[in-house]
Amino acid sequence: MTTPIVYASAGVAMLCIALFGFLTARHVLRRILALNIVGSGVFMMLVALAARPDPPDPIPHALVMTGIVVGVCVTALALALLRRMFADEGSARLPEDREFG
Amino acid sequence: MTADAAALDILLAVLLVFLVWRLLTLSDLFKATILFIVFGLLLSLAWVRLRAPDVALAEAAIGSGVTGALVLDALRRLGAHGAVDEARPLRLNLARLSGGLLVACLGAILLWSVLSLPAGWRGLSAEAMAAMPHSGVTNPVTASLLNFRSHDTLLEIAVLMLAVLGVWTLDAEPKPSAEPAGPILDLLVRILLPLMVVVAGYLLWAGGHAPGGAFQGAAVLAAGGILLHLARPFYLGNHVIIRLVIGFGFAVFLAIGVMLVVGGGRFLEFPSRHAGTLILVVEAAATISIALILLALFVGNVREGAGRDAP
Structure with a gap:
């Protein structure tokens, strides 16, 4: 009974740390990694709570699998945007972040 | 639950959170x-x-394999200069205090809602299990993905296609000169690809x-393709055959849905007698795409050698 609570709490912690990192990071690649982890935190909460009944609830599992695949799409598109910005402007930071240290 | 398993769970959970904190603060990207890749692999252990x-x-x-390869590839194109980030993301200062407080509030609310769920809460598992005999398959997750929630999966494949269009549109840089692969990678590909x-x-x-x-089958197939691309770089342009194969899975899925409507049913509502066959057909087409x-x-x-388009 404790296993789902342990992982769900870890999911909340991952989500919060990564969300704060997403807000404060300057480098776009770091932001993409943080966004991925925000997603993983949400997935962790969903799957942990789905593990409480026996057998586990398959609906959150299917939702999370859809989420993982959409996540890789978002990552690929964001990385393509980053590559294009870096090729055009020579910086891996968004324009409003470039003046900061 | 034994004490060993509980210790493993707590260790894994702490390790995951620690990895998140570490990878957000390291200056070497x-x-x-x-x-991040290690995090993904440990996450699958948690699953x-x-x-x-x-x-x-x-x-x-x-999550770990393909995303990791994508990020590493992007990192290579950023070069040594672009891959360093000296800004300290997680450091708390006055300007970040409001954001930190908001995130902490969100965390507290989420934690409270997780802990306050009644112990007997079963989600949708009873409904899903009751519908299993009509789903055509015996794996409940496949049943949810391709039968109960088939609209989602259809649109998910559409999202994948949109992402490819986006990447094709944005990528206009000349390819960095591809160094010839070593004999080890070549041999590895020869052994691994058929497997x-x-x-x-x-x-x-x-x-x-x-x-x-x-999805899992497709990811393994794609990983094989990525290995092949690393060993012997090839150009996968927007050739008409490539486009057709990319759209094939979505087209088959949609055609089956429309056929069911024409046959007097509802869109993507598989009749339970043929559901198993229909799901296998959709899955096979989707895997390739x-x-x-x-x-x-x-x-x-x-x-x-292709140059960037003039603006």
């Missing part, structure tokens, strides 16, 4: 990316502990009654 083997397979192959094709086929077939399915889509996301649209 290459190290951060490696930690196994949470009795979600389908999610574990998808995480290991897509990966077989494993992908097995995962697709097994999806009906055991952990596996179209998704594998090519994931590979196209990695290869992008760069061409040897």
Whole structure:
């Protein structure tokens, strides 16, 4: 009974740390990694709570699998945007972040 | 639950949170990316502990594998200068205080809602299990993905196609000169590629009654393609055949849905007598398309020696 609570709490912690990192990071690649982890935190909460009944609830599992695949799409598109910005402007930071240290 | 298992769970949970904190604060983004891949692999271990083997397979192959390859490839193109980030993201200062407080509030609310769920809460598992005999398959996750929630999965494949279009549109840089692959990678590809094709086929077939399915199979197939691309770089341009194969899975899925409407049923509501066959057909078509889509996301649209379009 404790296993789902342990992982769900870890999911909340991952989500919060990564969300704060997403807000404060300057480098776009770091932001993409943080966004991925925000997603993983949400997935962790969903799957942990789905593990409480026996057998586990398959609906959150299917939702999370859809989420993982959409996540890789978002990552690929964001990385393509980053590559294009870096090729055009020579910086891996968004324009409003470039003046900061 | 034994004490060993509880210790493993707590250790894994703490390790995951620690990795997140580490990879968000390291100034070397290459190290951060490696930690991100490790994080994904440990996450699949956590999925196994949470009795979600389908999610574990998808995480290991897509979440950690393909995403890791994509990030490493982007990092290589940023070069040594672009891969360093001296800004300290997680450091708290006055300007970040409001954001930190908001995130902390969100965390407290989430934690409270997780802990206050009644112990007997069962989610939708009873409804899903009751509908299983009509789903045509015996793996409940495959049943949810391709039968109960087939609209979502259809549109998910559409999202994948849109992402490829986006990457093709954005990628206009000339390809960095591809160094010839060493004999070790070449040999590895020769041994691994046939195995990966077989494993992908097995995962697709097994999806009906055991952990596996179209997405996991496609991810393994795409990983094989990425390995092949690393050993012998090829150009996967927007050739008409490539476009047709990328759209094939979506087209088959949609055609079956429309056929059901014409036959007097509802859109994507599989009749239980033929559901197993229809799901296998959709999954087989989707596997090929998704594998090519994931590979196209990695290869992008760069061409040897092609210059960037003039603005």
